[in-house]
Amino acid sequence: MLRLDLLSKPAALTHLTDKQILLGVTGGIAAYKAAELTRLLRNAGASVRVAMTRAATAFVSPLTFQALSGNPVHTDLLDMEEESAMGHISLARWADLVLIAPATADFIAKLRIGLGDELLSTVCLATRAPIAVAPAMNQAMWDNPATQENVRCLSERGVRILGPTEGDQACGEVGPGRLLEPQQIVEELKSFFGGGILAGVSVLISAGPTREPIDPVRYISNRSSGKMGYAIAEAAARAGAKVSLVTGPTALKTPPVNEVTWVESSEEMYRCVMSKVPFADIYIGAAAVADYAPETIADRKIKKNQSEMVLRLRKTQDILSAVSASPKRPFTVGFAAETDNLEDYAREKLATKALDMVAANWVGRDKGGFENDDNALFVCWNGGDTYLPLASKKTIAEQLIRLIAERYHAQNSAKDSR
Structure with missing residues (x-):
C-alpha cells in the first residue's frame, strides 16, 4: 500500500532533528497556535508528543494534535491504557524538553508552587528535562504582581520564559501577554540543543x-x-x-x-x-x-581636616x-x-x-x-x-x-x- 506522509522531516538537519519534545497545551484562546507550533516542530525534525489540560480540549480538539504530531494525545493523569497507569512518568522520562505553550496564568502558578493535580503539571514535577514556558494571557493578568512574582521565581529556578510579546488580544485589549508566534518559539528552542538565533556569532x-x-x-x-x-x-x-x-x-x-x-x-x-x-x-x-x-x-x-x-x-x-x-x-x-x-x-x-x-x-x-x-x-x-x-x-x-x-x-x- 502506498503511504503518503503529509508531515515529513526536512532533508536538511536542524538542531531539533531527532529531539523529543513534549508540548503541553493549557486552556487559553492561544491554544489554536499550538497546532501550528506542532507542525513547525515536526518540520524542524523533532518528535512531538502532546499533553493537554482538560481546559485546553475545550479550545482545540485532541484529534487535531494527534493528526499533526503523529502520536496519541495525552489528557488523563490515570490512563488505564498506559502500562501500570504511570503515563506521566513515561512521558517525563521520554522528553528531551518540556514546552508549555500556551501557558496560562493558572498553570504558571501551579508550576511555581509544585502542584500536581492533573497530567501536565505532574509531568513537570516528574521530569528531569529542561522546561520552557510560553505565557499567553490578558495584559492585566500578565501585569498582576502575583503573575510577575511567579514568573520571576520560575526563571530563577532555570525555567526558560519565552515571551510574551505585546499586541492585540482576543479580549479586545492591547498590551503585553500575547503568545510568541510559533516560528519565534521554534527559533528560541534551537538554543537548547546547540543552535539558536545567534549560533556561531x-x-x-x-x-x-x-x-x-x-x-x-x-x-x-x-x-x-x-x-x-x-x-x-x-x-x-x-x-x-x-x-x-x-x-x-x-x-x-x-x-x-x-x-x-x-x-x-x-x-x-x-x-x-x-x-x-x-x-x-x-x-x-x-x-x-x-x-x-x-x-x-x-x-x-585624604584626611578629613578641611571643611570642604x-x-x-x-x-x-x-x-x-x-x-x-x-x-x-x-x-x-x-x-x-x-x-x-x-x-x-x-x-x-x-x-x-x-x-x-x-x-x-x-x-x-x-x-x-x-x-x-x-x-x-x-x-x-x-x-x-x-x-x-x-x-x-x-x-x-x-x-x-x-x-x-x-x-x-x-x-x-x-x-x-x-
Missing part, C-alpha cells in the same frame, strides 16, 4: 558600573547593579552566541558564558573592550561607564563612540539611562554615536532601572522602534536579544546582497 558585552578612584579608599561610582547586562549575557549565550563579558564590580553570580573579564575603572574597561572588538560580531554596551573621573588620584588616604574639598574631574573616553568608529566595526548596541525625554535622547544617541541600535530605560525615583529586578525598554534603530513593556530583566533580555539578532541578520543579509 561572537557577542561582546560590557556590564556593571565602573569605579573611578579618588584615593586608596574612596571612589566615584553609580547605582548600576549589573543585573541587566548579566541577563543579556545569559540570553545571548542561550541564543547560541559565543559570549565575552567585560564587567565592572558587582555582587552578582558569574553568568555561564564563554569568557568573563573583571575590570574596575572606565579606563580599564575601555582598554579591555577595545582589545576584544576586532573579534566581535556584536557589541552590546550595557555598562554604566562613568562620564567623568578624578583628574588626579591621591597616593594616600574640591575635586577636579576629567572626561572619560567614550567607549561606544570608539567601538562604532573602529576599523573592524561590530554591530553596535548602546544603552541610555534617562530621567526625562527618553525617546528623544535615545534617538539622539543613536545618531550622534553612529550606533546600530539603542536601548533606553527610565531611571530615578519610582522609575525603575538601576538596582531593580524589573525593567522596561524603548528600543530604536534606523528606520524603526519598539517598546519592551515592564517585565523581569531576564524576560526583557530575551526579547532584546531577539531584536538584536533580527537586526543583525537583516543588516548582514543586506550587505551580502550588494
Whole structure:
C-alpha cells in the first residue's frame, strides 16, 4: 500500500532533528497556535508528543494534535491504557524538553508552587528535562504582581520564559501577554540543543558600573547593579552566541558564558573592550561607564581636616563612540539611562554615536532601572522602534536579544546582497 506522509522531516538537519519534545497545551484562546507550533516542530525534525489540560480540549480538539504530531494525545493523569497507569512518568522520562505553550496564568502558578493535580503539571514535577514556558494571557493578568512574582521565581529556578510579546488580544485589549508566534518559539528552542538565533556569532558585552578612584579608599561610582547586562549575557549565550563579558564590580553570580573579564575603572574597561572588538560580531554596551573621573588620584588616604574639598574631574573616553568608529566595526548596541525625554535622547544617541541600535530605560525615583529586578525598554534603530513593556530583566533580555539578532541578520543579509 502506498503511504503518503503529509508531515515529513526536512532533508536538511536542524538542531531539533531527532529531539523529543513534549508540548503541553493549557486552556487559553492561544491554544489554536499550538497546532501550528506542532507542525513547525515536526518540520524542524523533532518528535512531538502532546499533553493537554482538560481546559485546553475545550479550545482545540485532541484529534487535531494527534493528526499533526503523529502520536496519541495525552489528557488523563490515570490512563488505564498506559502500562501500570504511570503515563506521566513515561512521558517525563521520554522528553528531551518540556514546552508549555500556551501557558496560562493558572498553570504558571501551579508550576511555581509544585502542584500536581492533573497530567501536565505532574509531568513537570516528574521530569528531569529542561522546561520552557510560553505565557499567553490578558495584559492585566500578565501585569498582576502575583503573575510577575511567579514568573520571576520560575526563571530563577532555570525555567526558560519565552515571551510574551505585546499586541492585540482576543479580549479586545492591547498590551503585553500575547503568545510568541510559533516560528519565534521554534527559533528560541534551537538554543537548547546547540543552535539558536545567534549560533556561531561572537557577542561582546560590557556590564556593571565602573569605579573611578579618588584615593586608596574612596571612589566615584553609580547605582548600576549589573543585573541587566548579566541577563543579556545569559540570553545571548542561550541564543547560541559565543559570549565575552567585560564587567565592572558587582555582587552578582558569574553568568555561564564563554569568557568573563573583571575590570574596575572606565579606563580599564575601555582598554579591555577595545582589545576584544576586532573579534566581535556584536557589541552590546550595557555598562554604566562613568562620564567623568578624578583628574588626579591621591597616593594616600585624604584626611578629613578641611571643611570642604574640591575635586577636579576629567572626561572619560567614550567607549561606544570608539567601538562604532573602529576599523573592524561590530554591530553596535548602546544603552541610555534617562530621567526625562527618553525617546528623544535615545534617538539622539543613536545618531550622534553612529550606533546600530539603542536601548533606553527610565531611571530615578519610582522609575525603575538601576538596582531593580524589573525593567522596561524603548528600543530604536534606523528606520524603526519598539517598546519592551515592564517585565523581569531576564524576560526583557530575551526579547532584546531577539531584536538584536533580527537586526543583525537583516543588516548582514543586506550587505551580502550588494
